[in-house]
Amino acid sequence: MRFLLSVLLLLGLATTPALAADAAKGKAAFMKNGCWQCHGEVGQGGAAGKTLAPKPMPLEAFNVFVRNSNGQMPPYPKEILSDADLADIHAYLQSIPAGKDYKGIPLLSQ
Amino acid sequence: MARKDRRRFLTGFVAASAASALTPSMTRGAEEESAQKELAQNTRAPSALPPNAQVAAAETQTPHELPPNRIGGPAGSDFMVDVIKTLGIKYCPANCASSYRGIHESLINYGGNKMPEFLTCMHEESAVAMGHGYFKVSGKPLMTLCHGTVGLQHASMAIYNAWCDRVPMIVIGGNDLDASTRPPSVPTFHSAQDINALVRDFTKWDDTPVSLQHFAQSMVRAYKIAMTPPYGPVMIALDAGLQQEPAKGHGGDKLYIPRYVPTAPPAGDSGAVKEAAKLLAEAQNPVIVADRLARTPNGIKLLVQLAEALQARVIDQQSRTNFPRTHYLSAPPSAVQGADVILGLELADFWNTVNSWTDNGEHGVGRNSSRIKQGTKLISINASDLITKSNYQDFQRFQVIDVQMAADAEATLPALIEAVRSAIPAARRSAIAQRGEAAKKAHAEDHARTRQAAALGWDASPISTARLCMETYNAVKALDWSIVSQSGNVSNWLTRLWPIEQHHHWLGRSGGYGVGYGAPASVGAALANRDAGRFSVNIQADGDLMYAPGVLWTAAKHKIPQLAVMHNNRGYHQEVMHVQRLANFRSRASNYGGDLGPVGTRIENPDIEYHKLAESMGWWARGPIKEASQLAAALREAVKVVQSGTPALLNVWTQPR
Numbered sequence: 001m002r003f004l005l006s007v008l009l010l011l012g013l014a015t016t017p018a019l020a021a022d023a024a025k026g027k028a029a030f031m032k033n034g035c036w037q038c039h040g041e042v043g044q045g046g047a048a049g050k051t052l053a054p055k056p057m058p059l060e061a062f063n064v065f066v067r068n069s070n071g072q073m074p075p076y077p078k079e080i081l082s083d084a085d086l087a088d089i090h091a092y093l094q095s096i097p098a099g100k101d102y103k104g105i106p107l108l109s110q
Numbered sequence: 111m112a113r114k115d116r117r118r119f120l121t122g123f124v125a126a127s128a129a130s131a132l133t134p135s136m137t138r139g140a141e142e143e144s145a146q147k148e149l150a151q152n153t154r155a156p157s158a159l160p161p162n163a164q165v166a167a168a169e170t171q172t173p174h175e176l177p178p179n180r181i182g183g184p185a186g187s188d189f190m191v192d193v194i195k196t197l198g199i200k201y202c203p204a205n206c207a208s209s210y211r212g213i214h215e216s217l218i219n220y221g222g223n224k225m226p227e228f229l230t231c232m233h234e235e236s237a238v239a240m241g242h243g244y245f246k247v248s249g250k251p252l253m254t255l256c257h258g259t260v261g262l263q264h265a266s267m268a269i270y271n272a273w274c275d276r277v278p279m280i281v282i283g284g285n286d287l288d289a290s291t292r293p294p295s296v297p298t299f300h301s302a303q304d305i306n307a308l309v310r311d312f313t314k315w316d317d318t319p320v321s322l323q324h325f326a327q328s329m330v331r332a333y334k335i336a337m338t339p340p341y342g343p344v345m346i347a348l349d350a351g352l353q354q355e356p357a358k359g360h361g362g363d364k365l366y367i368p369r370y371v372p373t374a375p376p377a378g379d380s381g382a383v384k385e386a387a388k389l390l391a392e393a394q395n396p397v398i399v400a401d402r403l404a405r406t407p408n409g410i411k412l413l414v415q416l417a418e419a420l421q422a423r424v425i426d427q428q429s430r431t432n433f434p435r436t437h438y439l440s441a442p443p444s445a446v447q448g449a450d451v452i453l454g455l456e457l458a459d460f461w462n463t464v465n466s467w468t469d470n471g472e473h474g475v476g477r478n479s480s481r482i483k484q485g486t487k488l489i490s491i492n493a494s495d496l497i498t499k500s501n502y503q504d505f506q507r508f509q510v511i512d513v514q515m516a517a518d519a520e521a522t523l524p525a526l527i528e529a530v531r532s533a534i535p536a537a538r539r540s541a542i543a544q545r546g547e548a549a550k551k552a553h554a555e556d557h558a559r560t561r562q563a564a565a566l567g568w569d570a571s572p573i574s575t576a577r578l579c580m581e582t583y584n585a586v587k588a589l590d591w592s593i594v595s596q597s598g599n600v601s602n603w604l605t606r607l608w609p610i611e612q613h614h615h616w617l618g619r620s621g622g623y624g625v626g627y628g629a630p631a632s633v634g635a636a637l638a639n640r641d642a643g644r645f646s647v648n649i650q651a652d653g654d655l656m657y658a659p660g661v662l663w664t665a666a667k668h669k670i671p672q673l674a675v676m677h678n679n680r681g682y683h684q685e686v687m688h689v690q691r692l693a694n695f696r697s698r699a700s701n702y703g704g705d706l707g708p709v710g711t712r713i714e715n716p717d718i719e720y721h722k723l724a725e726s727m728g729w730w731a732r733g734p735i736k737e738a739s740q741l742a743a744a745l746r747e748a749v750k751v752v753q754s755g756t757p758a759l760l761n762v763w764t765q766p767r
Contacts, residue, residue, distance in 0.1 A: 034700070034707060037686045037766050044567030044574060046601035046767040048687070051566060070470055074687075074694040100568055102561040107580040108607075109561070 026092030029085040038073070043093050049073065053096035062090050183356035186322050187216035190353065193326045193367050195225050197333050199253050199280070201244065201637065202226035203237040203664070205264075207257035208297060209284025212353025214255065226253060229637075229668050232660025234261045236630035238268030238343075240661070241279045243594060243634030246430075246617040247642070249406060251278040251336055252634075258285035258305035258347060266309055267624045272343045273312035274458070274504045275429065275621025276402055276494065278336035279343040280329075281309070286350040305347045311501040314342035322352065323359055323366070330368045339375040339405060339518040340493035378491055378515035378522035386453065386489045386513045387529030391538070393451035393487075395545070396422040397441070399463055400432035402456040403519045407613040410434065412523040413455070419530050421546035422453075426605075429458060429618040434611040438553040439546075446481050453489045454511075455519040458621075460490060461507035474695060487512045491519040491526075504622070560606050572763040573738045575600035575677065576607070581738070582647060582675050583608050585745035589645040593617065594635035597628025598651025598677045599684070601767050614644065625682075626657025629674075633665045636672035636757075645752065646672035650759070652713055652720065653682045659723060662757070666728025671752045674724070674759040675745070676733070679766045680714045681707050686766075724759040733761025 030036055030043075038049030045051030049072075056062060066086060069075045076086075102108040190213050206214060218228055231237040234256045241252035256265050262283045272279045286292035286301045306316035315335045319325040325348070332344040359365045378386075390396045398417055404410050413433050417424045423441035424433045432455070433440055446452060446464060454460050464482045471477045488511045495516035498505050515522060534542065564576035579600060592614040596604055610616045617635055620627035628651060636646035655662075655676075665672065689708040693700040705712040721733035730751040732744050741762065748758040 031706065032702075034686065034690055034702075037681075037683065037690075037707060040567055040570070040574070040765050040767070041572070042567045042570050044570065044765070045563070046575065046765075047599055048601075048683070048767045051563070054566075070468075072468060072470065074470055074691040076694055077697045079697045080694065080699040099566045102558075102565040105565055105568060107577075107584055108564055 021087040021091035023091040023095040026088030053093040054098040056093035187212040187353040189357040191221040203229040203240040204255040233658040234265035236661040239630035240634030243631030247638035253280040258283035271622040278341040316345035318347040338373040375518035375521040378517035391533035396451040397449035400455040401427040409520040438550040459506040461509040493518040579603040595632035597654035628654040630661040663727040721761040731759040736763040
């Protein structure tokens with residue numbers, strides 16, 4: 001399955017919604033669809049889900065992964081998460097600024 | 111059993127009760143006459159008749175002098191207390207119950223409420239879990255008393271946790287066996303033929319003593335079995351009649367108390383130890399995995415010696431502190447991937463150490479895959495192999511092992527270390543040293559990577575779990591701290607970020623993963639830390655606390671200080687994705703019912719005010735704290751309160767994990 005995903009990405013077969021993505025709507029969709037439960041409200045990740053932000057994966061790869069995941073995250077079909085919502089979620093993740101370097105945080109650099 | 115005296119006692123008890131029920135307080139002089147007249151006028155009899163002259167006399171006259179001890183000698187349960195005192199059990203956390211009233215009375219009056227001291231608990235599950243936490247700090251078991259049926263059913267989940275976590279605990283359940291003499295109604299609902307059957311699948315041993323001498327043997331044997339590795343809970347059914355009858359031996363024999371002598375733990379077979387040492391010494395990349403290895407602080411020292419002799423990386427699966435997290439050989443779970451020899455020490459789940467399971471298969475069945483190279487040799491030293499039972503599946507999936515020792519790992523390590531040192535060929539010493547240098551580099555890289563991951567979402571609101579953990583560490587780092595519990599899941603930040611080096615720094619998890627362990631285990635562990643002069647920190651999950659929050663009162667009542675920092679993510683997060691996953695597989699949106707997660711998985715609307723809950727039970731508490739910037743000051747204040755001897759709780763709203 002991982003091989004198939006890679007091929008899809010290379011061939012550009014992943015669908016990209018032709019919609020203007022909206023980060024504010026994306027944040028609402030991120031919360032409404034429960035993405036935050038595993039990935040954290042700012043996409044920081046943790047034991048339950050991978051880090052999504054800052055610097056999320058490209059939209060095409062993001063779409064392919066969400067629709068076809070065969071890892072710990074179950075795939076999200078269009079029936080429960082539309083292309084428009086997915087694009088908005090990606091826009092929200094892109095809007096999250098880069099975090100601080102840990103060396104600049106005294107509690108982490110001690 | 112000497113039933114005659116007991117029958118007389120119970121008859122007296124019933125007669126006195128009946129007299130009381132028929133004797134209203136206003137039955138004197140004119141009032142009595144008036145009542146008699148009224149009775150004569152009414153055709154319908156009242157529900158409680160006025161006393162006749164005989165009953166009234168019995169109520170008002172000085173009673174005949176009773177013998178100094180109406181059971182005719184020292185109480186049987188006094189002797190039981192004498193037996194218990196020889197074992198050095200310091201506390202008895204318990205919820206009171208009539209079926210053990212005999213021994214309860216003896217403990218607090220005859221025994222002076224010391225060794226053991228009775229600790230008032232509000233749930234039997236809390237009492238057992240307190241013993242669980244206490245043992246992990248002190249290395250000493252506690253006993254608990256419970257009603258043999260209802261109380262034992264309450265206690266059973268905590269006993270299962272202790273069983274899975276290999277923790278000793280002596281559970282004594284009161285039961286009234288003699289159907290012809292036991293009180294009717296409620297006490298009979300609370301009696302059974304064999305109360306021990308309820309927990310037999312997950313206790314090491316149980317007994318039902320039928321005489322006081324039998325009790326003495328059972329109690330010492332129970333302690334001995336519980337404390338022989340592999341440790342585990344044991345159960346004694348204690349007949350109510352036996353507690354209440356006079357203390358005497360068979361046929362006038364004097365009662366005696368057997369001496370407790372500890373049993374040496376089982377060590378690995380010498381041939382298997384040599385074979386394992388040869389594999390490890392000749393390996394290109396040996397990896398050690400430890401789960402419940404360190405029964406005592408000495409287990410950590412031994413593992414450091416073995417790891418350094420081999421310059422082998424160590425994965426600590428953290429059911430105990432087995433290895434210092436700050437040591438350069440400390441490694442993440444992924445380190446098994448490159449291993450050619452893996453040594454597993456007291457692993458709860460060897461299969462899952464070397465394989466993985468993904469809950470995303472084609473037909474709703476998870477997929478298995480290997481985490482390790484083909485041909486990797488596996489060695490296991492595990493005392494759990496000696497007590498495998500059938501029903502409950504805590505023995506996990508079957509894993510083929512190349513060299514398997516049914517033995518206690520800590521007891522086996524001295525021989526294995528010597529054997530490894532002897533088996534390392536001179537020609538390998540340089541390569542082994544180079545392995546150590548590579549491990550130092552990998553450890554430094556992992557250290558930086560972990561901290562960078564912790565920095566993500568650092569200022570988020572609700573507060574990130576990494577920030578929660580590090581603000582807490584900053585507040586206690588100058589103290590002799592002990593993490594007494596981590597219920598819920600904070601992405602393992604405590605063990606990834608705190609410098610965990612000593613046995614009491616980190617106590618592991620519940621064993622059986624029964625939610626509701628965290629709060630009471632933290633109180634038990636904090637009790638042991640209080641006696642040792644240490645500072646207890648508990649990262650307390652919201653769902654866990656609500657199973658039996660009465661343990662907060664027990665902590666305040668018995669002056670057991672701890673700092674509880676709530677990981678309040680307002681949900682049963684572990685269950686969220688189970689529901690969501692199934693909804694996705696079935697291509698339908700999950701019903702959130704107006705909350706932020708699937709119906710049945712959220713603890714919100716209304717939000718629970720844990721700070722008020724704690725405050726109502728005698729704790730110092732503050733909250734809700736939702737902004738990271740507010741946390742440091744609140745923690746400083748709370749630490750001072752705890753240092754003064756009062757438990758303190760901060761209700762902190764957190765990210766899910």
